[in-house]
Each structure stands twice: as structure tokens, then as C-alpha cells.
Amino acid sequence: xxxxxxxxxxxxxxxxxxxxxxxxxxxxxxxxxxxxxxxxxxxxxxxxxxxxxxxxxxxxxxxxxxxxxxxxxxxxxxxxxxxxxxxxxxxxxxxxxxxxxxxxxxxxxxxxxxxxxxxxxxxxxxxxxxxxxxxxxxxxxxxxxxxxxxxxxxxxxxxxxxxxxxxxxxxxxxxxxxxxxxxxxxxxxxxxxxxxxxxxxxxxxxxxxxxxxxxxxxxxxxxxxxxxxxxxxxxxxxxxxxxxxxxxxxxxxxxxx
Numbered sequence: 209x210x211x212x213x214x215x216x217x218x219x220x221x222x223x224x225x226x227x228x229x230x231x232x233x234x235x236x237x238x239x240x241x242x243x244x245x246x247x248x249x250x251x252x253x254x255x256x257x258x259x260x261x262x263x264x265x266x267x268x269x270x271x272x273x274x275x276x277x278x279x280x281x282x283x284x285x286x287x288x289x290x291x292x293x294x295x296x297x298x299x300x301x302x303x304x305x306x307x308x309x310x311x312x313x314x315x316x317x318x319x320x321x322x323x324x325x326x327x328x329x330x331x332x333x334x335x336x337x338x339x340x341x342x343x344x345x346x347x348x349x350x351x352x353x354x355x356x357x358x359x360x361x362x363x364x365x366x367x368x369x370x371x372x373x374x375x376x377x378x379x380x381x382x383x384x385x386x387x388x389x390x391x392x393x394x395x396x397x398x399x400x401x402x403x404x405x406x407x408x409x410x411x412x413x414x415x416x417x418x419x420x421x422x423x424x425x426x427x428x429x430x431x432x433x434x435x436x437x438x439x440x441x442x443x444x445x446x447x448x449x450x451x452x453x454x455x456x457x458x459x460x461x462x463x464x465x
Contacts, residue, residue: 232331234305234462235444238382238434240266240341240413240455243295247452248275254451256283260459261304262328266341266384268298276300290324297321299339305330313372319343319365323383325372332464335440336374340383342366342393363392370400378464382434384455394433402435405460409447413455434460441465 237260241251252275255263263284268276273289280287284302288310291298297320301307309327324339342362347354362385373379381397388394389404398404412432432455436442444461451457 231463234262234328234330234332234335235260235459236337236380236382236434236462237263237457237459238266238339238384238432239263239451239457240384240432240453241268241272241451242453242455243267243269243272243298245453248272250452252276252279254448254457255280255302257450258448258457258459259283261330262337263300263302264324264337264339264382265300265302266298266339266455267296268300269295272298273300276302288324288326290322292322294320296344297341299324299341301326301337301339303328308334311372313338313369316361316364316368318361319368323365323369323372325369327374327377334377335462336377336379338369338373338379338381338383340365340369340381340385342384342386344386359387359392362387363396366393366396370397378439379437380434380440380462381436382432382458382460384431385433386431389430389433394435397435402437403442405434405436405442405445407434407445407447407458407460410449410456412447412458415454432456432458434458436460436462439465 286303286307289300290312306329311325313323313325315322320343321341327336343358345354345358347357411428411430413429415427441463442460448457
């Protein structure tokens with residue numbers, strides 16, 4: 209009799225597990241498409257193939273705005289573009305969910321590029337996102353000089369952007385930070401309670417050259433990051449070896465704690 213009851217209990221537990229509703233989640237992609245990228249179609253194919261819920265895009269100029277809006281009009285009915293005079297500084301968001309708020313956040317002059325703040329009405333409620341493209345490590349035409357002089361500029365940008373973030377809303381900061389995970393801007397956001405999401409896969413940026421018909425990666429670094437606050441759990445964080453940009457798309461799945 210005891211054995212029969214145990215078997216019945218096991219069947220009930222298995223049945224309830226099988227019919228359990230998965231927790232709602234939100235898949236977010238961050239992608240610097242490279243405004244000078246000659247293969248827009250190949251890059252947009254990478255977005256379409258992954259089919260995330262929200263895409264935060266950096267380096268959107270007028271040409272990219274037109275191409276993205278046309279290609280994803282049906283897949284992403286909620287779109288917001290911020291094209292600026294400095295072509296590499298344009299930003300965009302493509303979303304399957306309604307965008308409740310969206311604004312351009314100005315940067316200090318030496319930061320070059322603004323940020324884009326938005327609030328998406330996601331499957332587990334509102335999620336605030338800051339789409340960033342921080343100052344490249346370039347100064348007076350030199351990457352060598354810029355590597356030494358620009359870290360404080362990126363930190364200054366992060367400090368300028370922070371006050372524009374609303375409190376009490378699940379928050380994500382993502383984009384092209386132009387610095388390694390140990391950089392000053394990443395560290396600053398982590399000091400505010402956000403956590404950088406570690407990713408699987410190749411590096412987020414690579415400099416490649418075609419040599420004897422073969423495309424070879426000459427230099428690789430992780431400079432694109434996603435950070436989330438303590439109200440969310442990030443999982444399945446991957447860097448996709450896809451698209452034609454020098455940056456690779458980063459995809460993270462979010463759920464509410």
C-alpha cells in the first residue's frame with residue numbers, strides 16, 4: 209500500500225513538472241554594426257537568424273537606419289533611431305515589445321557619442337535599458353596615444369549617463385564600451401550595483417584581414433558588454449560568430465528574480 213502511494217505521489221509530481229509554465233524571459237542583443245560595413249545584408253541576417261526580442265544597435269547612420277527600418281518593419285514593429293552628425297555615434301533599438309520611453313542622453317564633448325535610454329514593456333514588466341557607445345581609444349589620430357588618454361573619458365561618460373537612469377526599474381546597460389571588462393567605465397557601473405554578464409563564445413571584437421584568400425583575425429578583444437542590476441537573472445549569454453561587422457553580436461536572456 210505504501211509503495212502504491214509513493215508511486216502515485218511521483219506521478220503527480222512528474223505531471224505538475226511537465227505542465228509547469230516557464231518563467232517569462234526577455235532576449236536582448238547588443239550589436240555594433242559598423243557604419244562603414246559594406247555588407248549590410250549579411251549583418252542584418254545575423255539579427256534575423258537569432259531573432260531576439262530587443263536589439264540595441266550602435267553605429268547607425270542614415271543608410272543603416274533606412275536598411276534596418278525596411279528589413280525589420282514586420283519582425284520588430286517598435287523601433288527608435290537616433291542618427292547624429294558623427295556617423296559612428298548613431299544608435300537604434302528594434303523591439304518586439306512596446307517602447308514606453310525613449311530619449312537621447314547627451315555625452316560630455318570629449319566623449320563623442322551620446323547614449324540612448326529606453327524603457328521596454330517586456331514579458332515580466334518594464335525593463336530600462338541604456339544603449340551606449342563609449343569613446344574609442346583614439347586621440348590625435350593615434351590609437352597608441354588614445355589607449356593611454358581615453359579611459360578617463362569613458363569613465364566621465366558613464367558618470368554623465370548614470371543620473372538619467374530611473375531608480376526602481378529593472379535596468380540593463382549594454383553596448384560598445386571600447387574597453388576590456390577591467391575598464392574604468394565597466395568598473396564604475398559595477399560599483400553602482402550592476403553586474404557584467406560573462407559570455408561564452410569568441411571575443412566581441414576582432415580585426416581581420418584577408419590573406420591569400422583566407423580571412424584571418426589579427427587582433428581580438430572583449431569590448432562589448434552587457435551589465436544588469438540585481439533585480440534580474442542573466443543566462444545563456446553568448447557572443448555569436450556571425451555578421452559582417454568587426455564587432456560580433458552579444459545575446460543575453462533575462463528573467464526577473
